[in-house]
Structure formats: C-alpha cells, structure tokens
Amino acid sequence: MSLRPSPHGHTALPRLDWLRLPLIGGFLRWKHARLGMQSVMAVLAALLVVEGLFGPELAPKNLSTLLVWVYWRGALVLGLLLLGNVFCMGCPLMLPRELFRRIREPRRTWPRVLRRKWIGLGLFALALFTYEWLDLWASPAATAWAIIAYFAAALFVDALFRGASFCKWVCPVGQFNFIASTLSPFEVKARDHTVCQSCTTKDCIKGTFEAPAAASTTAPRRVQRGCELDLFLPAKVGNIDCTFCLDCVHACPEDNVAVALRLPAEELRVDPMRSGLGRLSNRSDLAALTVVFAFGALLNAFGMVGPVYALQRCMAARLGTESDFVILGILFVLGLAVLPLITVGATAWLADRKSGQEPQAGALARAFSHARRFSFTLAPLGFGVWLAHYCFHFLTGLWTFIPVAQHAAERHGLSGLGRPQWGLGGLHEAWVWPIEVGFVLFGLIGSLAVTWSLAERDFGVHRARAFRPWAGLHLVYACTALWLLAQPMEMRGTFL
Amino acid sequence: MLLASGAAWLTGACSDSTDRTQGIRAALRFEPAPHVGTVHCTVALTDASGDLAACTDVELEATMNHAGMVPVFASAHPEGDGVFTSTLEFTMGGDWILFVRGKTDDGRAFETVSDVPGVRHLPKTAAPDSVPAPGPGE
Numbered sequence: 098m099s100l101r102p103s104p105h106g107h108t109a110l111p112r113l114d115w116l117r118l119p120l121i122g123g124f125l126r127w128k129h130a131r132l133g134m135q136s137v138m139a140v141l142a143a144l145l146v147v148e149g150l151f152g153p154e155l156a157p158k159n160l161s162t163l164l165v166w167v168y169w170r171g172a173l174v175l176g177l178l179l180l181g182n183v184f185c186m187g188c189p190l191m192l193p194r195e196l197f198r199r200i201r202e203p204r205r206t207w208p209r210v211l212r213r214k215w216i217g218l219g220l221f222a223l224a225l226f227t228y229e230w231l232d233l234w235a236s237p238a239a240t241a242w243a244i245i246a247y248f249a250a251a252l253f254v255d256a257l258f259r260g261a262s263f264c265k266w267v268c269p270v271g272q273f274n275f276i277a278s279t280l281s282p283f284e285v286k287a288r289d290h291t292v293c294q295s296c297t298t299k300d301c302i303k304g305t306f307e308a309p310a311a312a313s314t315t316a317p318r319r320v321q322r323g324c325e326l327d328l329f330l331p332a333k334v335g336n337i338d339c340t341f342c343l344d345c346v347h348a349c350p351e352d353n354v355a356v357a358l359r360l361p362a363e364e365l366r367v368d369p370m371r372s373g374l375g376r377l378s379n380r381s382d383l384a385a386l387t388v389v390f391a392f393g394a395l396l397n398a399f400g401m402v403g404p405v406y407a408l409q410r411c412m413a414a415r416l417g418t419e420s421d422f423v424i425l426g427i428l429f430v431l432g433l434a435v436l437p438l439i440t441v442g443a444t445a446w447l448a449d450r451k452s453g454q455e456p457q458a459g460a461l462a463r464a465f466s467h468a469r470r471f472s473f474t475l476a477p478l479g480f481g482v483w484l485a486h487y488c489f490h491f492l493t494g495l496w497t498f499i500p501v502a503q504h505a506a507e508r509h510g511l512s513g514l515g516r517p518q519w520g521l522g523g524l525h526e527a528w529v530w531p532i533e534v535g536f537v538l539f540g541l542i543g544s545l546a547v548t549w550s551l552a553e554r555d556f557g558v559h560r561a562r563a564f565r566p567w568a569g570l571h572l573v574y575a576c577t578a579l580w581l582l583a584q585p586m587e588m589r590g591t592f593l
Numbered sequence: 594m595l596l597a598s599g600a601a602w603l604t605g606a607c608s609d610s611t612d613r614t615q616g617i618r619a620a621l622r623f624e625p626a627p628h629v630g631t632v633h634c635t636v637a638l639t640d641a642s643g644d645l646a647a648c649t650d651v652e653l654e655a656t657m658n659h660a661g662m663v664p665v666f667a668s669a670h671p672e673g674d675g676v677f678t679s680t681l682e683f684t685m686g687g688d689w690i691l692f693v694r695g696k697t698d699d700g701r702a703f704e705t706v707s708d709v710p711g712v713r714h715l716p717k718t719a720a721p722d723s724v725p726a727p728g729p730g731e
Contacts, residue, residue, distance in 0.1 A: 155656065155658060155690070156658050156659055156660045156662075157656055157657070157658070157659065157660055157661065157662035157663075157664065159660075162659075162660035163660045163661060165660070166659075166660040166661070167660050167661040234659045234660050235658040235659050235660075403686060403713075403714065490660075490661050493661065494660070494661030494662075494663070497661050497662075497663060519654075519663070519664050519666065520663070520666075521663070522663035523661075523663075585629070585685070585686055585714050586685055586686070586687075587685065587686035587687040587714075588657050588658070588659050588662075588685065588686075588687035588688060
C-alpha cells in the first residue's frame with residue numbers, strides 16, 4: 098500500500114466509514130442526530146452557566162470551571178486526535194440560531210471583504226489572552242460569562258448573516274478545530290467521485306428542495322440545506338472549514354458521502370484547489386492562523402510554569418508597572434507576533450537561499466511566499482503541544498469530577514452520591530510525562546514529514562537544502578515545548 | 594416548579610459566600626517556609642477579642658484556585674490554648690489557599706480562609722527558614 102498522496106490528498110487506506118458502522122452509522126444518518134447532540138450539549142452548557150454563577154467560588158470545587166477547563170479541553174483535543182471535529186458536530190452554540198431562524202431567516206451574506214480568517218485569528222489570540230488575563234481557570238463566574246458571551250456572539254452573527262458565518266469566519270474554537278483537524282484520522286468526503294461527476298443537482302452544496310406543485314408560482318421550499326461553509330463535496334479536500342455537521346450526508350440523494358479513514362496531515366502535503374478555500378499556498382490568513390495556533394500552544398503552556406512568573410516580575414520591575422494587562426499584552430505580542438515573524442521569516446529566507454535561489458529583486462516576496470507555503474508544517478507540532486498540555490490537565494485530574502459532582506449534589510440536598518471523596522485525583526504526573534513526550538514527538542514527526550513532502554514538491558533536487566532550516570525550526574520548537582512541559586507546574590496570580 | 598428550583602439553587606449558592614468564621618481568626622506559621630513538599634504548620638486560633646480560642650476537631654484543607662486541583666487534607670493536633678500543629682504536603686508551586694475548620698468551645702462549626710502565596714519548588718540544597726504566612730485572611 099502506497100502512502101504517497103494523490104494530488105487531491107487521498108491515500109489508499111482500508112475503508113472505514115462511520116456511516117457504515119452499526120448503530121453509530123444509523124444514528125448519524127438520522128436527520129435529527131445533530132439536533133440531539135446539540136440539545137444535550139446546550140442543557141449541559143446551561144447547567145454550567147448556573148453552576149458558574151451561583152455555585153462555589155473556588156474553581157476546583159465548581160463543576161463549571163472543572164468541566165470546561167479540564168474535561169472539555171481534554172475531550173476536545175482527544176476527539177480531534179482519535180476521530181475528527183466532533184465538538185463542532187455537536188456544538189450547542191448553533192442551537193439558539195436554529196431556533197431564531199425558524200422565526201426569521203437572515204438575508205445578508207457575510208461581507209466579501211471579511212471572507213478571510215483574520216477576524217477568527219484575532220479572536221483566537223484574544224481568547225488565549227483573556228484566559229490568562231482574567232484567570233478563567235480560577236473563576237467560575239468568569240467562565241459562566243464567557244459561555245454566555247459566546248452564545249450571544251454566535252446568535253448575533255448568525256441572526257444577521259446567512260449560512261454558517263460564525264463558524265467559518267468568527268468562532269475562535271472553530272478556527273482551532275479546523276487547524277487541529279488536519280491531523281485527524283477521519284474526513285467527510287465523497288465516497289465515489291465518478292458518482293459526483295454525473296450529479297446534476299449538487300444537493301451537497303445547494304441543499305435539497307421540495308418539488309413545487311404543478312401550478313405553483315412560489316419558489317420551491319428547501320427541505321435539507323447543503324454545506325453552509327461552502328465546501329462542495331467533489332472538490333472538498335481535507336478537514337479545514339468542515340464542522341462535521343453532516344448536512345451533505347443528509348442532502349446527497351446518491352448516498353455518496355462517507356466519514357472515512359484517511360492519513361492524518363495528508364491534506365497538508367498537497368496543494369490542490371480546494372472548494373471553499375482555494376489553494377492553501379495562496380492563503381496568508383490560514384498560514385498565519387496555523388502559526389498562531391502553534392506558537393499559541395507554547396505560550397499557553399508557558400503560562401503555567403515558574404519561569405513565566407520570574408519573567409513577569411522582571412518586566413514589572415523594568416517597566417514600572419504591575420498591570421497584568423500591560424505585561425501579559427507585551428508577552429502575547431512578543432509570543433504570537435514578534436517571535437513567529439522573526440523565526441518563521443528567518444527560516445523561510447534561509448531555506449529559500451539554501452535551496453539554490455539567487456538573491457535578486459523580489460527575494461523578500463519569494464521568502465514571504467515560501468513562508469506562507471511552509472507555515473502549515475507547524476500544524477502537527479502545534480497540535481502535539483496542545484495535546485500534551487490539555488491531556489496533562491485531563492489525565493492528572495481524571496477523577497476530580499467525582500468529588501465535585503458529589504459536592505454539588507450535597508449542596509442541593511441530594512445525598513445519593515455520598516460524601517465528596519476529595520482525595521480522588523488522576524494519573525500521577527510521572528505517568529503522564531511519557532504521554533506528553535509522545536504527543537510532542539508525534540507532532541515533530543508529522544511536521545518533519547510534511548516539510549519533506551513540501552520540499553520535494555517545491556524544490557526537487559534541492560529538497561534537502563530547503564528541508565534543513567525548517568527541520569531546525571521544528572527541532573527548536575519541540576525542544577522548547579519539552580523544556581516547558583518538563584517544568585513543574587505553578588499556579589500564580591489567582592489572588593488578584 | 595422551575596422558579597422554586599431556581600430559588601432553591603440560589604439559596605444554596607448564596608450560603609456559599611456567607612461568613613462561616615464565627616469570629617475565629619487563624620494565624621499560621623510554617624516550619625520550614627512554605628515550599629513544595631512536607632511543611633509543618635502551627636495554627637493559632639483567636640476569637641473576636643483577640644484571645645486564643647479553645648476549639649476542637651480542627652482540620653486543615655490546602656488547595657489551589659484552579660480547576661482540577663486535588664486538595665490536601667490534614668488533621669491538627671491540639672497543643673493547648675488554641676494552638677494546633679499539623680503537617681501539610683504542598684504538591685505544587687504557586688499560590689495556595691488554606692482552610693482551617695473546626696468547632697468552637699460552644700460547638701459551632703467555623704471555617705477560616707488564609708492565603709499562602711508563592712509556594713516554591715526548592716533546589717535540593719536549599720534549607721528554608723521558618724517564616725510566618727503573610728497574615729490571617731478571611
């Protein structure tokens with residue numbers, strides 16, 4: 098079996114399709130499957146808001162902070178690693194908009210000038226900053242308000258604009274999931290492209306319409322929507338922008354859609370024209386999002402170890418300010434903009450020079466184009482660090498929901514769960530450490546493999562010269578991540 | 594019914610932030626200075642007038658304010674005159690919160706809350722001094 102990708106990124110792998118599995122396939126084909134998942138998640142979100150606002154003020158004893166920052170984040174990255182973009186599939190944020198749209202359909206389309214990921218990227222960086230600035234992990238009330246704000250923002254955007262504008266252009270969690278899901282083993286794709294070639298109705302993108310009555314002058318009513326993220330299935334490549342909503346599955350009259358096994362990161366090794374995206378090599382916004390995704394992983398991990406506090410104290414002394422906002426703001430600008438610009442820019446310039454390109458006018462533009470193509474190689478490493486970090490919290494706090502749930506039940510007069518067993522924790526840090534190392538190495542191998550593929554594609558015989566600088570960057574990144582993860586965890590600044 | 598449930602939830606929640614000190618204040622002293630590992634803690638409990646308070650069933654709970662933290666519990670041994678000693682295991686560096694719970698001499702349950710900021714990982718060669726925690730907090 099060859100693992101060399103086709104131009105469209107489809108390596109031959111054993112056929113495994115969620116939709117063909119017993120029970121799971123039946124459930125996912127059920128028209129209201131997503132609504133069912135969203136409803137469960139929405140009820141859970143409502144309970145977390147109530148618990149966050151009115152439950153214990155201490156974060157480790159509040160279900161809101163525990164379930165959001167320990168369990169949801171862990172489940173999110175593990176879901177992406179083992180399955181695909183399953184959180185977007187059951188995202189409860191879409192439920193209010195579905196209800197709203199039963200009353201009033203939005204008429205505006207998302208402005209053309211905003212059809213790039215810059216807003217989503219900015220909000221993703223802002224979410225990382227807010228998490229540190231407001232100590233969200235330590236504040237049940239702030240966590241509850243973050244949930245409320247998220248629901249309000251999603252409803253506001255999707256009440257104004259048609260389609261899945263919030264998911265595609267705004268949602269910071271969605272942008273995280275889109276980049277991370279390039280490493281997922283499953284993808285929504287056409288089962289047989291020859292079937293698509295003979296298709297005339299294009300239901301997967303247009304939706305399915307009820308046949309109008311013979312004498313009717315009204316427009317036919319849509320009974321099933323097509324992809325709201327503008328991904329036309331025959332030309333869809335990979336998981337970027339796919340929310341696994343399965344609208345295409347329900348729309349396709351030929352039953353020609355699969356949620357199929359594929360090689361993780363394969364979509365990063367090829368650069369075909371992609372429906373709804375164009376070529377990745379032309380998308381500066383997606384390249385920047387990938388870079389922020391990767392450097393954000395380091396910065397987020399940096400925020401929980403001792404050296405960051407030493408650095409913050411040093412900065413506070415030198416700048417003569419104790420403002421968290423200012424000091425964190427500077428750290429975030431350095432970590433998410435200055436450092437990536439310098440490292441990725443220098444690597445691209447060096448790789449371009451080393452690969453036999455003569456210095457000439459336009460060298461800067463060429464280096465920029467090179468950086469844009471190769472920035473995507475940071476996605477596997479970035480995902481490896483997110484996995485290592487979130488799984489550390491998830492696994493070391495694996496059983497903590499038991500005493501917190503017992504405590505919540507006790508507070509409300511339900512004694513059936515027994516007295517809180519506060520001693521329950523999770524796996525010992527020493528056991529989790531090899532898992533963290535494994536995730537970072539998994540990311541490193543993925544990044545190196547993708548880099549080699551791109552170097553082969555773009556530089557032919559000079560591939561090794563183009564490969565080395567990027568491999569160097571990936572190694573430095575991986576070593577930095579391992580050093581950060583090896584630091585003993587420290588939690589500060591939660592009394593402010 | 595929904596309103597009643599909401600009111601019950603709110604009532605339960607509000608009780609969480611009520612003053613449970615019963616006028617008791619806890620002064621803490623650590624030997625050695627708070628660091629990751631085992632630390633001996635001396636707790637002096639005083640009443641509203643500042644006199645040492647005879648209390649019983651005193652126990653300590655140390656935790657950190659972040660989701661997923663596993664708290665550390667320790668019972669305290671009476672040394673007489675409202676002074677208790679205990680041994681705590683700080684499992685992580687950073688800012689800790691220490692709850693002291695017990696019963697006053699007339700049987701009322703109390704709970705005090707103190708901050709123990711800046712617990713550090715010690716280098717293996719370091720020999721920390723004895724330092725009091727920065728004042729009792731409520």
